[in-house]
Amino acid sequence: MKVTxxxxxxxxxxxxxTVSKIxxxxxxxxxxxxxxxxxxxxxxxxxxxxxxARSLVTKKTKTIGLVIPDIANPFFPxxxxxxxxxxxxxxxxxxxxxxxxxxAKEDRYVSMLVEKMVDGIIFTASSERTSDFISLRNTKIPxxxxxxxxxxxxxxxxxxVDNFIGAYEGTRHLIEQGHKDVIFIxxxxxxxTSIDRLNGxxxxxxxxxxxxxxxxxxxxxxxxxxxxxxxxxxxNKKQNFTALFCANDLIAIGAIKALKENDIKTPQEVAVxxxxxxxxxxxxxxxxxxxxxxxxxxxxKSVEILIDILKNKSSKEKDVVLIPELIIRDSTVKE
Amino acid sequence: MKVTxxxxxxxxxxxxxTVSKIxxxxxxxxxxxxxxxxxxxxxxxxxxxxxxARSLVTKKTKTIGLVIPDIANPFFPxxxxxxxxxxxxxxxxxxxxxxxxxxAKEDRYVSMLVEKMVDGIIFTASSERTSDFISLRNTKIPxxxxxxxxxxxxxxxxxxVDNFIGAYEGTRHLIEQGHKDVIFIxxxxxxxTSIDRLNGxxxxxxxxxxxxxxxxxxxxxxxxxxxxxxxxxxxNKKQNFTALFCANDLIAIGAIKALKENDIKTPQEVAVxxxxxxxxxxxxxxxxxxxxxxxxxxxxKSVEILIDILKNKSSKEKDVVLIPELIIRDSTVKE
DNA sequence: TTGAAAGCGCTAACAT
DNA sequence: ATGTTAGCGCTTTCAA
Numbered sequence: 001m002k003v004t005x006x007x008x009x010x011x012x013x014x015x016x017x018t019v020s021k022i023x024x025x026x027x028x029x030x031x032x033x034x035x036x037x038x039x040x041x042x043x044x045x046x047x048x049x050x051x052x053a054r055s056l057v058t059k060k061t062k063t064i065g066l067v068i069p070d071i072a073n074p075f076f077p078x079x080x081x082x083x084x085x086x087x088x089x090x091x092x093x094x095x096x097x098x099x100x101x102x103x104a105k106e107d108r109y110v111s112m113l114v115e116k117m118v119d120g121i122i123f124t125a126s127s128e129r130t131s132d133f134i135s136l137r138n139t140k141i142p143x144x145x146x147x148x149x150x151x152x153x154x155x156x157x158x159x160x161v162d163n164f165i166g167a168y169e170g171t172r173h174l175i176e177q178g179h180k181d182v183i184f185i186x187x188x189x190x191x192x193t194s195i196d197r198l199n200g201x202x203x204x205x206x207x208x209x210x211x212x213x214x215x216x217x218x219x220x221x222x223x224x225x226x227x228x229x230x231x232x233x234x235x236n237k238k239q240n241f242t243a244l245f246c247a248n249d250l251i252a253i254g255a256i257k258a259l260k261e262n263d264i265k266t267p268q269e270v271a272v273x274x275x276x277x278x279x280x281x282x283x284x285x286x287x288x289x290x291x292x293x294x295x296x297x298x299x300x301k302s303v304e305i306l307i308d309i310l311k312n313k314s315s316k317e318k319d320v321v322l323i324p325e326l327i328i329r330d331s332t333v334k335e
Numbered sequence: 336m337k338v339t340x341x342x343x344x345x346x347x348x349x350x351x352x353t354v355s356k357i358x359x360x361x362x363x364x365x366x367x368x369x370x371x372x373x374x375x376x377x378x379x380x381x382x383x384x385x386x387x388a389r390s391l392v393t394k395k396t397k398t399i400g401l402v403i404p405d406i407a408n409p410f411f412p413x414x415x416x417x418x419x420x421x422x423x424x425x426x427x428x429x430x431x432x433x434x435x436x437x438x439a440k441e442d443r444y445v446s447m448l449v450e451k452m453v454d455g456i457i458f459t460a461s462s463e464r465t466s467d468f469i470s471l472r473n474t475k476i477p478x479x480x481x482x483x484x485x486x487x488x489x490x491x492x493x494x495x496v497d498n499f500i501g502a503y504e505g506t507r508h509l510i511e512q513g514h515k516d517v518i519f520i521x522x523x524x525x526x527x528t529s530i531d532r533l534n535g536x537x538x539x540x541x542x543x544x545x546x547x548x549x550x551x552x553x554x555x556x557x558x559x560x561x562x563x564x565x566x567x568x569x570x571n572k573k574q575n576f577t578a579l580f581c582a583n584d585l586i587a588i589g590a591i592k593a594l595k596e597n598d599i600k601t602p603q604e605v606a607v608x609x610x611x612x613x614x615x616x617x618x619x620x621x622x623x624x625x626x627x628x629x630x631x632x633x634x635x636k637s638v639e640i641l642i643d644i645l646k647n648k649s650s651k652e653k654d655v656v657l658i659p660e661l662i663i664r665d666s667t668v669k670e
Numbered sequence: 671t672t673g674a675a676a677g678c679g680c681t682a683a684c685a686t
Numbered sequence: 687a688t689g690t691t692a693g694c695g696c697t698t699t700c701a702a
Contacts (some may be wrong), residue, residue: 002473004695015673020697029671046473051450052396053695055387056678063430063451071406072416072631074614081407084433093447095398096431098419112428115386116398138337138381224618253618260620279409283559283588285595285620296407339679350689355681364687388679391694 003045011045012038023049055117064306065113065121067097067106074250074278075295076124079146082299083122090307092119101126111135120306122299125150127191142309146302149192156309157318159302163193166291166324167200170245170273173289173326175208177271177333179243182210185230185255187222187247197247197275215239222247227254235262242270243332249274249281249290256284256331271332275324286330294322338380346380347373358384390452399641400448400456402432402441409585409613410630411459414481417634418457425642427454436461446470455641457634460485462526477644481637484527491644492653494637498528501626501659502535505580505608508624508661510543512606512668514578517545520565520590522557522582532582532610550574557582562589570597577605578667584609584616584625591619591666606667610659621665629657 005023009016014034021027022038041047055061064087068076084094095118097109103126110133113121121136121143132153136143142156149160174182184201186194198217205212218233220226227246234241235258246252252274256266266272266286274281277292301320308315340358344351349369356362357373376382390396399422403411419429430453432444438461445468448456456471456478467488471478477491484495509517519536521529533552540547553568555561562581569576570593581587587609591601601607601621609616612627636655643650 005697006695016696017673017675017698018671021672024697026697031671034671046469048446048449048470048473050452050695052387052390052452053678054697056385056391056680056695057697059678061387061451066431070416071419072412072614074409074412077407077409077412080431081405081433084406084431088433093430093432093451095428096401096415096419097428098416098423111383114383116396116428117385117387134381135383138383257618257620279407280615280618283592283615283619285592340681341679351680352682352690353688356688359681361682366687369687385679388694389681391679391696392681394694 002050003047005047005049008038008042008045008047012041014038059117060119061117062091063093063095063116063118064303065095065097065109065116065118067099067109067113067121067123069101069124069126070098071096072098074280075147075248075276078279078295079124079299082296082301083303084299086300086303086307090303092303092307099126101128103128107133107135114139114141119310120144122146122302122306124148125152127188142306144302144306144309146298147193149196157302157305157315157320159298159305159320159322160193161293161298161322161324163196163324164200164203166275166293166326167197167245168204169200169324169326170275170291171201171204172208173328173332174243174245174271174273175204175210177243179271180210181241182216182243182245183234183239183241184217185227185244185246185251186217186219187226187251189219194247201245216241220251222250224250224254224257227251227256228258229254231255231258231262244270244272246272246274249276249278249288252288252290252331253280253284256286256288267330267332267334273332277327281327282329289329289332290327292325292327294324298322337385338382340382340384343373343377343380343382347376349373394452395454396452397426398428398430398451398453399638400430400432400444400451400453402434402444402448402456402458404436404459404461405433406431407433409615410482410583410611413614413630414459414634417631417636418638419634421635421638421642425638427638427642434461436463438463442468442470449474449476454645455479457481457637457641459483460487462523477641479637479641479644481633482528484531492637492640492650492655494633494640494655494657495528496628496633496657496659498531498659499535499538501610501628501661502532502580503539504535504659504661505610505626506536506539507543508663508667509578509580509606509608510539510545512578514606515545516576517551517578517580518565518569518574518576519552520562520579520581520586521552521554522561522586524554529582536580551576555586557585559585559589559592562586562591563593564589566590566593566597579605579607581607581609584611584613584623587623587625587666588615588619591621591623602665602667602669608667612662616662617664624664624667625662627660627662629659633657
C-alpha cells in the first residue's frame with residue numbers, strides 16, 4: 001500500500017500539517033527534533049509525496065506542455081532538449097505533443113493540457129493557425145510562442161529568430177563569393193518566417209545591385225525531397241545559377257544530392273547554403289554552410305521566460321528575437 | 336474564474352453526480368433531456384474538466400513517463416514519436432525525461448514520475464544501471480524496458496531487438512561481398528546490446544571459416560567522433576581491412592568521413608556498414624547500408640504493451656524481441 | 671511549536 | 687432517473 005502523509009504523521013506522532021510544512025521547507029517554526037524525526041520516518045517508509053493531491057490545492061502542477069509539429073523532425077529534438085533542460089533545472093516536467101502542423105490536433109492537445117492543469121505551454125504554431133485557443137480562454141495559463149512567429153490573441157511571450165537578418169547575411173555571403181545568380185529555394189511561402197527570409201534575400205540582392213528575378217525564387221516544402229526536386233527542375237529548364245540558398249538544411253541536403261547525381265560539384269560549380277544548422281549539417285558531404293538558428297537556446301529561453309512569468313506574473317523580456325549566425329563550412333567556399 | 340463541475344451542476348439544475356456521469360459517458364441511466372442540457376451548458380461555459388481532481392480519486396493520470404538518455408540523440412526522436420503516437424491514440428500524454436545515461440538522474444526522474452502518479456514508465460536504461468528504483472517499490476506503477484536489455488527487478492515488460500541476429504546478418508552481408516578483413520568498430524562493450532552484436536559478428540565469421548582476430552574489434556563510444564578516430568588509428572597502424580562494421584550509424588558516418596579525408600573510396604576500397612538506420616543514414620553520401628532497428632515501432636509497441644498491462648494487469652506479449660533488417664544501400668556494394 | 675479543520679474538484683457507492 | 691455524501695492526499699489558515 002502506498003504510504004501517505006497521514007501514515008507519516010501517525011508514525012511520527014505529529015499532525016499532517018507539521019509533516020506538510022516539513023515537506024515544503026516551511027519549517028522555520030518546527031523544532032529540530034520533530035523535523036529530524038519526521039524526515040527519518042519519511043526515509044524509512046520510502047515516502048513519496050503525491051503531487052497530484054498537492055496540485056489540487058496549490059493549482060500548480062510543475063508541468064509544462066511542449067506543443068511542436070513533430071519531434072522526429074530534426075529541428076525539434078534540440079529545441080525540446082533545451083526546453084527540458086531548463087524545465088528540469090527548475091523542477092518542472094515537460095509533456096510533449098506532436099501536432100503534425102494540424103490545427104485540430106493543436107486544439108485537442110491544448111485542451112488536454114488545460115485539463116491536466118499544466119502551468120504553462122510552449123507552442124510552435126502551424127502556419128495555418130490564426131485563432132487562439134478556446135480552451136485557454138477561461139484560464140490564466142501562459143503560452144509562449146517559439147520559432148514560428150504568428151499574431152495570436154493572448155500570447156504571453158515569443159521567442160523567434162531574426163529571419164530577415166539571417167537570410168540577408170546568407171545571401172550576402174553568397175554574393176561575396178562572387179555569385180550573381182542565386183536561387184532561393186523556399187519552403188512554404190505562407191508563414192511570416194519564410195517571407196522574412198525571402199525579404200532578407202531580396203534586400204541583399206538590392207544592396208549589391210543585383211537584379212531580383214521572380215523565377216529565381218521557387219516555393220515548395222521544408223523537406224529533403226523538395227530540394228532534390230527543385231534542383232532537378234532547375235536543371236531540366238536549364239536555368240542559370242551558380243548558387244543555391246535553401247530555406248532550410250533539409251532542402252539543402254536534397255539539393256546537393258541532386259547536384260551530385262548530375263555530376264555538378266559543390267561548391268566548385270554550385271554553392272549551396274542552408275538554414276537552421278541542424279545536427280546533420282556537419283555530417284553530410286560537403287559539410288553544409290548554413291545560417292545557424294540557436295535552436296537549443298530557443299527551447300531553453302522559452303522555458304526560462306515562461307517560468308519567469310509564472311513567478312512574477314510577467315517577464316521583462318517577453319519578446320525575444322535571437323540573431324542567427326552564419327556558419328561557413330564547405331558547401332559555399334571554393335578552396 | 337475557472338468553471339467547475341459544481342457550476343455546471345448549478346446552472347443545469349442537477350447534481351454534480353449527474354454531470355460527472357455524463358462527462359464520463361456513464362450516462363446509460365440519464366435521460367436524453369438532462370444529458371443534452373448539461374452538454375449544452377458545458378459547451379456554453381467552455382467547461383474543461385479538471386483531470387487532476389479526477390486523478391486524485393481514480394488513481395489514474397493518463398500520463399506515461401518516457402525516460403531516455405537524450406532526445407537530441409538521433410535515435411530517440413523516432414522512438415519518442417512512436418511512443419507518443421500510440422499514447423495519444425489511447426488518450427495518454429507523455430512526460431519526457433533526458434537522463435544522459437546518468438543513473439542519478441534516472442533515479443531523480445523516476446521519483447518525480449512517481450510523485451506525479453504516472454500510470455506507467457517506458458525506460459531506456461543506462462549501461463551503468465544495475466539496481467531497481469526504490470521510489471517504485473511501494474507502487475504498482477508498471478515499467479517497460481525498451482532498447483537496452485538489462486536484468487532488473489520488477490520489470491513488467493521488455494522491448495528489444497535481436498542484436499545477435501542483426502550483427503550476424505550484417506557481417507554475413509559483408510563476407511558475401513568478398514570481405515575477409517572486417518573490423519568491428521564497437522561502441523562501449525559494457526552493455527548486453529553491444530556484446531550480443533559482437534557475438535553475432537563472431538558467429539558469422541566462424542560460420543564462414545574466417546579466423547576471428549582480437550585486434551579487429553575496437554571499442555569506443557557510440558559517437559561520430561569515435562568512428563572518425565577509430566579509422567584514423569587503423570590507418571596509422573596500417574592495419575589490414577576492407578570492410579568496417581560499425582556498431583551504430585553515427586560511428587559509420589564518422590568512419591566514412593575519415594576514409595574520405597584519406598582518399599579511400601567507400602565502398603570501392605572499403606565497405607562500411609552501420610547499425611540502427613537513423614534518419615540521417617539515407618542523407619549521407621554514400622547512402623549508408625545498415626542494420627535497421629525498427630525504432631518507431633519499438634516506441635509504439637512499448638506503449639502498446641504498457642497500456643495492455645494497465646488495462647488487463649498483464650500482457651501476453653510482455654517480452655518482445657523485434658528482428659532487425661538488413662538495409663543495403665550504397666556504402667557496402669560496389670556497382 | 672504544533673494541530674484542527676476546511677477545502678481543492680472530482681468520482682463512486684449508495685440512496686431515493 | 688437523479689441526488690447525497692464520503693473521501694482521494696494534500697495545503698493552509700487559524701487557533702491553541
